[in-house]
Amino acid sequence: MEMNYIRVTSKGSIWKMILLVAALVSIFVLAAMLINLNLEQFFARLENVPGVLNSMMAIDASIIPAALLELVTSLSLAFLALVVGVFLAIILSFLAASNITPNNFLSSFIKGSFAVIRSIPSLVWGLMVIASLGFGNTSGFIAMLFSAIAYLVKMFTGSIEDAGYDVIEAMRSTGASWFNIVYHGLLPLCITSFVAWITVRFEGNISESISLGIIGVGGIGLLLTQAIGTYNYAQTTTIVIIICSFMLIIEFLMTRIKSKITHGSR
Amino acid sequence: MSNLNQKIKLDQEDSKKPLLIAALICATILFSVIYLKISMIDMMMGLPNFILFFFQNFFPPSLENVQQYIPAVLDTIGYAVIATFLSSILALILGILISENTNKFKSIRMICRALVSVMRNIPFVIWGALLVYIFGLGGIVGVLALIFVTIGFLGKSYAESIDEISGEKLEALRANGASYFQILLHGVLPQFVPSWINWTLFSFEINVRASVVLGLVGAGGIGVLIDTNINLFNYGEALGIIIVIVSIILLTEFVTNTLRKKLI
Amino acid sequence: KTGEASSGKGENGDWPEEIAIVQMPNEDNPNSPTLHTQLREHIAEEVGIDVVEYQGGSYAVGIEAMASGNIDVMLASPMSYYQAQKKAGAELLVTPQADDIPEYYTSFITQGDNDDINSIEDLEGKNFAFVNAASSSGYLYPKGTLVQELDLDPALIEQSGYFFENVTFTESHPNSLMGVAMGDFDAAAVVNGQIDQMLEAADLNPDDIKIIGRTQSIPDASYIIRGDMPEDLKQAIEDAFVSFEDEEYFAALHQTPNARFYPTENNYYEETIEMLETINALEGAE
Amino acid sequence: MEPLLSIKDLVKVYGKSTRALNGISIDFYPGEFIVVIGPSGAGKSTFIRCINRLIDSTEGNLVFDGDNLEKASGSKLRKERSKIGMIFQHYNLIGRTNVIKNVLHGRLHDTPLYKSIFGFFKHEDKKEAVELLEKVGLKDQIYKRADELSGGQMQRVGICRALLQRPKLLLADEPIASLDPISANIVMEQLHNISKEKKLTCIVNLHQVDYAKKYASRIVGIKKGRVVFDGKPAELSDKIIRSIYEGKESQMTLQNDAAQTGISTGVKEGPALQLTGGQKA
């Protein structure tokens, strides 16, 4: 058997690969030219790093009690928006995921509208919510809910679409309804990644509460904004450390829950 | 045959645990509602006003000045592209280090996970202030701030997707005696590509929207224009800019999706 | 359009059940109030109806809320008073005043060792930074000073090559300061009151910065009130403010224990508004 | 007799050019036990999946139980599907869910929504599920997670799920590929008996011609997406078998290897032990 050079990749896909890489590289170069970064300055100023970090490394313990109290407000708001958001987002994302959507038009519609919702800055949401509901936590809740749902729908649909087709097929062949396929088939399958996204969004909700200061929502975000506004870096650092350490605890807790679901309870 | 006339349980364990968790969640919800004094009635009553306000004030969008935004739009896209490229690469490394599927050292997993979590949880403003104090204002800080924010998000997302990759297939490569990097390259990456594209696209979207942050570090971008226009009550103008941003995002998504079908 | 305000029955038949006050963390005056409890309780007691209080974050948001009848009293800068008057028919209420409240204005700054620039005339052909197009102290006032003193065309100031070589918007006062200190641009307009604080926070030497000029003084923010409230209620609220005498409060929030609230004269902002008009800043709000 | 399932000109094209089914017309009658055989890649799996519309065919007509299947959608399609059980080559169980719940999925179409959410299935359904599991020897594994089972165990769970559906038509894609001979025999025997007792039509893809001949009431041979044989097991001569399996792919290899190793296919030779047991009939 005569055999000359043997391709590992078919000719067509090599060309596609080259084209793709070329396109990506040129996009990158183009963008780099467009924004015209001054790398010299960057390296020159790297020497500032220790000094600045040093001046930021101050802690003001007196803010801790107030911060913890405000954290409770932030947490309850974040939690509430999370629960409602997760509930609605789960429904919406099963309607939107391309492998299980009851209707392709509906799917595109949901995906499209949430892309738009995500693009609207929080200041705009703030305005609209305030004008209709006034200041206060109720408004904060609504504003937070919007971004939470928009984000979760995106993440959830991603996970559902990753889940593949064979389970859906098997359930479908039993004549199970759409809801049954979702509830008994896809939900157990996607639950681990859902848990992960929910954690991420819980964090997101907390940091969202920082931008919610504009609509009169209290919480740790307001405290942080004030600390930054008064250039009080000791307080800022302290608050950030409190937020981060709390989030780390949640992150590791959720990771454990997740691995418990993945590997069973043994 | 065993006695099947008794009640047949569907779970071996006591079903008390889920009940307990449900009760706990309900209690927390109740506490939150009472503590925050959230009123469902207000919410319902406000809904019509909510929609009304939008249509009364923001419509019609003013697109007259779109041409003036072109430099800001280009800047925004430029920053988004650079930040997306760089952070998708860095986040991939972190994602691989975080996933149980690709990193068996628990301590390194933990450290990387914490690192990514911190990046995500320090708010934009803080990153911005920190970076400005180090590098001064300008493009570098803009790119760095975007990268920090994006890595926090992408690192986690990538790790999730890598976790979902079936270990069975990697097993086959392991059985071939392939080295760690070869398993990564020939087993993990090909299966990860669809999610990679998915998340990276999303991060591009985030980066375009984050152009508001760019303003905060003096790097320009279109997002700041929205805030300024709203503070000056030029709602039509603001909506015009929002429409421009949405179009950029939807267009990119459309283009990449078409390319994806053709190329991969 | 009065929202909840119309339904209530207070002491008098048409008074609302409660009034809502919004305090603004003011970028021009960042020592923003955290503990307004005494003030709130005082007003509630004097007027005889409940007072709720919120922390706002953006004037635009506050003004919209006032326009939709969701809040009644808010703290406003000159520019936002003007906007609130147009949008929500707001009226001036009270202003904290005292002889020894430090004067509040914006400085033009440059690097300490920059010998080229010694007055605002020298700014021609240089790189300059404002804070943000909606900021009173970081944009409107300095721009007004430039227009008035150097007789420039307000519409062209931001254009490169007209007066300045290039104009940057930094989005915050500390950013402007840092930019000057690091030499990213030649000069900037930064609110005077916090320069020392900012220098300290950024670990900079006071000698790094040189002040080359200043704006006229910026009036202190006033409380404004929704115009369509019952006249007697407006009066009652004003009286309540005026009779508030907690020295601790004023010391903490208005720099001196001697400050008190005084009813705001109708012409309090006249000068400012004139200035704003000369730079055409008020077009969008109308 | 009315056919239970009547297929006309079924065509399935994957992508642009892979014609997996190339125009299949065939009728299946109640109570028949059909075994579909054919070389690897012939289109057997595709054929079976087109029947319950897991794959939408490119062209063709499907009439099942008097209803036009290829046009059905929504609840109509679900109702039809609930009458068609299916056993998958790769089991397709919900890995994180336990065995009995997986089996009970077969009754979801008949359980009101609010009940299924809380896992309130009818007692008789649960009883039947346990009985089925007991029959296939999985009594001990009822509460095990499906992804902790061995291949053969999973397959048996899949079979129970399909049977619990109490279908009119049972489709099975290589149901015994991963079973040991005794389990395989039991499964085939069970399918065969159920088919007989309840006049349940079964369409089973198999690679094992001996099982096909033993249990089928009718054998269909598919090759390159076409029906190349359709008849009683007795009619399936060795020559026909050889022609079914000697596709282009195998032929080439066979010429190669047959020459070297003297292999001759389709001819019974040597007293290799066979573990297929006797039949009633």
Next chain:
Amino acid sequence: MEPLLSIKDLVKVYGKSTRALNGISIDFYPGEFIVVIGPSGAGKSTFIRCINRLIDSTEGNLVFDGDNLEKASGSKLRKERSKIGMIFQHYNLIGRTNVIKNVLHGRLHDTPLYKSIFGFFKHEDKKEAVELLEKVGLKDQIYKRADELSGGQMQRVGICRALLQRPKLLLADEPIASLDPISANIVMEQLHNISKEKKLTCIVNLHQVDYAKKYASRIVGIKKGRVVFDGKPAELSDKIIRSIYEGKESQMTLQNDAAQTGISTGVKEGPALQLTGGQKA
């Protein structure tokens, strides 16, 4: 003769209580063709996966080719593994990668990273890959994505991958479960020949006792995690077969069904056609 693989007291416990392997001690010699049989759930897959350490055993000793396998790790383990080829029950191909690349994965252990990144495999490796694919009748599918193949086609790709590794020991977990009879025969024949030619030791899990008897040089029966038979094919009497397969699980079902349907296992009855072809020897 030195054994190629020597196993002592191998125990594998899943979770807390599932003792999948219950103390297995056995030696395998170069050139042997071992078929492992046993009822479903007996621990066959577990046994095979413990050998190349895809599963870490709970207890026991593994000496392969003179090296202690159960302690190896890192590059040492990789090197040992590269000498052990494996064919999986579920193929485990990388779905999004094309067929020839999947096969070439068999040579990864011998290809430097930077070369494998760009697909620069040695010409002889590529040539051998193509030849192997040709032999199993997949020449036309070389550039197809692995997830577009039919079950049997995937299995053959998996076999090619393992053979390309040029291993000293070949493990196979039900390699012919989803193959049609001719392909199955070809695959077994090929494994058998390669084993003979190159003195390659093969350990193959099978459910088909007839294939086992036909190709094996030695048969191992496993039941409940223990070796219950180990000998020449000829020594494997029907009685032994029955005792191997009549596990607790099946037995119960059998008593049940056998009574009703008259099934009798393990006894050759009736002239069911058998498509296994003749053997050289």
